[in-house]
Amino acid sequence: MSDFQLLESVNDPADLRRLKPKTQLPQLADELRRFLIRSVSMTGGHLAPSLGTVELTIALHYVFNTPHDKLVWDVGHQSYGHKILTGRRERMASLRQWQGLAGFPKRYESPYDAFDVGHASTSISAALGMVLAARNAGEKKRIIPIIGDGAMTAGMAFEALNHAGDLEADILVILNDNKMSISENVGGLSKYLAKLIAGKFYLSVRRSGKRVLKRIPRIMRFARRWEEHMKGMALPGTLFEEMGFNYIGPIDGHDLPGLIKVLENVREVKGPQFLHVVTQKGKGYEPAESDPKAYHGVSTFDPRTGKSLNQADGKQTYTKVFSQWLCDQAESRPNIAAITPAMCEGSGLVEFAKRHPQRYFDVGIAEQHAVTLAAGLACEKIRPVVAIYSTFLQRAYDQLLHDVALQNLPVVFAVDRAGLVGPDGPTHAGNYDISYLRCVPNLVIMAPASAQECSQMLSAGLEMDNPSVVRYPRDYAPAETDPPAAIITGKGRILKRGTKVAILAFGSMVEPARQVAAQLNATLVNMRFIKPLDEKLVAEMAAQHDLLVTVEENSLLGGAGSAVSDYLADANIKTSCLRLGIPDAIIEQGSRKELLEFVGLDANGIMQSIRHFLSKNCVPARSRVIS
Numbered sequence: 001m002s003d004f005q006l007l008e009s010v011n012d013p014a015d016l017r018r019l020k021p022k023t024q025l026p027q028l029a030d031e032l033r034r035f036l037i038r039s040v041s042m043t044g045g046h047l048a049p050s051l052g053t054v055e056l057t058i059a060l061h062y063v064f065n066t067p068h069d070k071l072v073w074d075v076g077h078q079s080y081g082h083k084i085l086t087g088r089r090e091r092m093a094s095l096r097q098w099q100g101l102a103g104f105p106k107r108y109e110s111p112y113d114a115f116d117v118g119h120a121s122t123s124i125s126a127a128l129g130m131v132l133a134a135r136n137a138g139e140k141k142r143i144i145p146i147i148g149d150g151a152m153t154a155g156m157a158f159e160a161l162n163h164a165g166d167l168e169a170d171i172l173v174i175l176n177d178n179k180m181s182i183s184e185n186v187g188g189l190s191k192y193l194a195k196l197i198a199g200k201f202y203l204s205v206r207r208s209g210k211r212v213l214k215r216i217p218r219i220m221r222f223a224r225r226w227e228e229h230m231k232g233m234a235l236p237g238t239l240f241e242e243m244g245f246n247y248i249g250p251i252d253g254h255d256l257p258g259l260i261k262v263l264e265n266v267r268e269v270k271g272p273q274f275l276h277v278v279t280q281k282g283k284g285y286e287p288a289e290s291d292p293k294a295y296h297g298v299s300t301f302d303p304r305t306g307k308s309l310n311q312a313d314g315k316q317t318y319t320k321v322f323s324q325w326l327c328d329q330a331e332s333r334p335n336i337a338a339i340t341p342a343m344c345e346g347s348g349l350v351e352f353a354k355r356h357p358q359r360y361f362d363v364g365i366a367e368q369h370a371v372t373l374a375a376g377l378a379c380e381k382i383r384p385v386v387a388i389y390s391t392f393l394q395r396a397y398d399q400l401l402h403d404v405a406l407q408n409l410p411v412v413f414a415v416d417r418a419g420l421v422g423p424d425g426p427t428h429a430g431n432y433d434i435s436y437l438r439c440v441p442n443l444v445i446m447a448p449a450s451a452q453e454c455s456q457m458l459s460a461g462l463e464m465d466n467p468s469v470v471r472y473p474r475d476y477a478p479a480e481t482d483p484p485a486a487i488i489t490g491k492g493r494i495l496k497r498g499t500k501v502a503i504l505a506f507g508s509m510v511e512p513a514r515q516v517a518a519q520l521n522a523t524l525v526n527m528r529f530i531k532p533l534d535e536k537l538v539a540e541m542a543a544q545h546d547l548l549v550t551v552e553e554n555s556l557l558g559g560a561g562s563a564v565s566d567y568l569a570d571a572n573i574k575t576s577c578l579r580l581g582i583p584d585a586i587i588e589q590g591s592r593k594e595l596l597e598f599v600g601l602d603a604n605g606i607m608q609s610i611r612h613f614l615s616k617n618c619v620p621a622r623s624r625v626i627s
Contacts, residue, residue: 003034004031004034005031006019007032007035007089010085011089012085012087013062013085013112016062016085017061017062021062021256021257025062025260028058029054029055029058030284032057032084032085033051033283033284033285035084035089036050036051036054036080036081037284037285037303038303039084039092040080040095041302041303042300043096043097044297044298044299045096045297046080046103046296047295047296047297047298048282048285048288049078049296050077050078050080050081051281051283051284051285051288052078052176052178052279052280052282052283053078053081053082053146053253053279054081054283055253055259056146056174056253056259056279057079057085058081058085059260060144060146060174063260063267064144064267067111067114068141069144070114070141070142071112071114071146072114072115072117072126072127072130072143072144072145072146073105074117074120074123074124074145074151075104075117075119076104076105076117076118077104077296077297078146079105079117080095082105082112086110086112087110087112088109088110096423096424096425096589097591098589098591098595099588100589102425103423103425104116104117104118104424104425114126114130114143115127116427118391118424118425118427119391119395120154121151121152121153121154121156121365122156123145123147123151123157124145124160124161124171125156125159125160126145127144127145128143128163128169128171131170135170142172142267143171143172144171144172144173144174145171145173145174146176147174147176148175148176151365152175153364153365154364154366155366158243161173161240161245161274162243164244165272168244168271168272169272171272171273172266172273172275173245173272174277175249175275176253176279177277177278178279178280178292244272246269246271246272246273246274247274248266248273248274248275248276249274249275249276250276250277251275251277252277252278253279253280254279254283259277262275263275282295286306287305287306293345315476315477316451316476316477317474317475317477318448318474319347319348319474320348320477321451321454321455321477322347322458322472325454325455325458326349326352326385326387326414330355330356333383333462335381336359336385337359337360337361337377337382337383337384337385338352338360338384339373339374339386340361340362340363341362341364341365341366341369341388342362342365342366343387343389343392344362346389347414347416349362349387367388367393367395367396370386371386371396371399371403374386374409374411375399375403375404375411378404379409383410383462384411384412385413385414385458385462386411386412386413387416388414388415389415389416389428390415390418390429390432391417391421391427391429391430393413393415397436400413400437400467405441405442405443405467406441408467409466409467410464410465410466410467411468412461412467412468412470413467413468414458414470414472415430415433415469415470416430416472417473418430418472418473418508418553418554419431419553419582420473420596420599420601422592423589424589425588426587426588426589429587430473431553431587432555433469433471434554434555434558434560435555435558435562437531438530442466442467443469444464444466444467444469444529444531444532445469445471445529445530445531446461446470446471446529447506447507447508447527447560448470448507448528449507449508449510449526449528450477450478450481451477451479451480452479452480453480453487453528454470454477457470457487458470459487460487472507482526489529489532490529490533490534491529491534491537492526492528492537493525493526493528494523494524494525494526495517495524495525496514496524497523498520498521498522498524499521499522499523499545500521500522500545501520501545501547501610502523502524502525502548503516503517503524503525503551503606504527504538504541504548505524505525505550505552506527506551506553506560507552508553509552509553509601509606510526512596512601512602512606513551515603516603516607519607520607522549522610523541525541530560531563533563533564533567535567535571538564539571539573542573546575547575547610547614548568548575548576549577549578549606549609549610550564550565550579550581552581553581553582554582555581555582555583556580556581556584559579560581561577561579561580562579564577564579580600580601581599582599583599
């Protein structure tokens with residue numbers, strides 16, 4: 001007999017709604033939780049957040065008529081159970097893999113996925129748009145954004161709440177609070193108050209009372225102060241009430257019957273509703289409960305012990321190189337500060353935070369604030385280092401331009417996850433940073449090709465009187481095989497001299513280009529700098545070779561190759577130039593190896609593109625848009 005007999009009978013939420021709520025739904029929750037642990041142990045992924053939302057997911061699909069009613073998940077880390085219950089159980093073995101299930105909600109994947117998610121704090125804005133569209137069309141449907149996992153720390157969420165309250169929109173916002181402990185707040189009194197406040201009687205009395213009291217302003221003000229005082233004593237909802245929402249909670253997110261009751265109460269209620277649900281990250285799996293940070297995102301592991309099956313091979317990642325560099329610099333430079341937008345572990349700041357807590361600032365999922373905070377520190381002689389993923393830096397573009405670059409402030413941006421990021425897919429890909437940074441004045445952009453070069457470039461950035469970016473991939477950092485060479489701003493480095501073809505490689509592309517240069521007897525240049533470009537070296541290579549080949553792990557549109565082409569055109573240098581990079585297309589999830597091969601940026605792909613160009617004298621197939 002299957003370990004998941006009941007779960008296997010649920011192929012869509014309609015099947016779930018036929019189950020008995022008091023006996024079968026709790027059994028379904030148990031099977032779903034065990035299935036999640038087994039499945040993610042074989043694929044890797046975001047385990048602890050999805051374990052925490054098992055009961056909430058079941059309750060939502062049981063009470064609401066999905067997909068007519070829409071669930072908007074924020075962030076997608078919470079949504080694995082949702083995927084399993086909406087017809088994708090059999091495909092979970094392909095989660096986050098090449099041509100498999102995405103690790104986040106995807107509209108193309110299922111009608112139950114209402115909105116594509118990757119970055120946090122978008123759900124309330126998107127859901128409000130859907131509410132207004134339904135209102136305009138005269139459709140009766142419920143739109144429920146589920147926001148959690150730190151996403152409420154971003155200003156965008158509060159902008160949307162403010163707008164929804166002002167419009168008196170029929171929206172139910174659910175806060176999945178997995179940081180608060182389930183203690184007295186979620187005891188009997190709180191449960192009673194939550195059910196009372198969600199009930200139709202309370203809401204009707206509240207509305208009619210307000211209509212009457214509006215005619216007597218003094219009593220209305222007194223009644224409002226009394227209501228806020230009473231709610232403030234028992235419930236942390238005053239802020240949301242002030243924004244126009246009826247606040248409900250906090251309630252226990254693992255009490256399935258209680259969840260269903262409250263959701264049934266608010267289902268037909270008009271106006272903005274805010275339901276505060278408290279869950280435990282990693283619920284039901286002891287290793288994840290004990291260390292939810294470690295089990296937030298996992299590689300393959302043994303579900304019996306929780307131990308990872310990935311053996312460390314002794315190689316050093318660029319993230320670890322950055323971490324060690326920052327700790328070393330901080331010992332001798334007391335004016336260094338580190339800033340991250342909720343990416344302490346991912347950006348390699350754990351050790352720095354332990355050693356220098358007074359100089360470490362995790363601002364939450366607030367990238368805009370992170371960059372302007374750095375600008376303020378830099379104005380007062382502090383040397384801030386902003387550790388941020390390429391994809392998240394996009395969210396602070398205005399602050400980088402207006403608050404840092406226009407004032408020419410010496411902020412160092414350590415841009416991790418530059419290029420093809422792998423299993424997290426296109427929402428997390430760092431394919432665009434060169435393109436969107438090249439036009440920013442005063443900014444120096446560097447791309448290291450080795451561990452040693454990464455440290456050197458970060459140190460060089462600290463010495464500059466202007467803002468600088470060091471971009472590096474989510475990958476191992478090669479050891480330096482070339483003789484040591486100092487970093488000079490705007491200067492590249494010839495690693496090998498050859499004939500006819502010169503390969504101008506940027507950052508992570510130096511290693512695969514090295515193999516190609518050896519086979520073709522081509523000249524290999526480590527360009528090091530995207531901005532300022534080593535124009536003198538480019539002109540020299542153009543004069544000495546028949547073909548220039550630029551190779552970068554960034555979008556071809558506006559990337560480093562475009563910088564080379566722009567210079568050649570401006571200098572009226574006539575030469576053949578082949579640009580290789582990431583095509584103008586959405587590249588889905590897969591391993592970095594698979595994705596680099598797919599876009600032709602592995603050694604074999606680079607070789608084929610050059611040979612194709614030389615034989616046909618036309619743009620190679622791998623440089624065209626991949627549909």
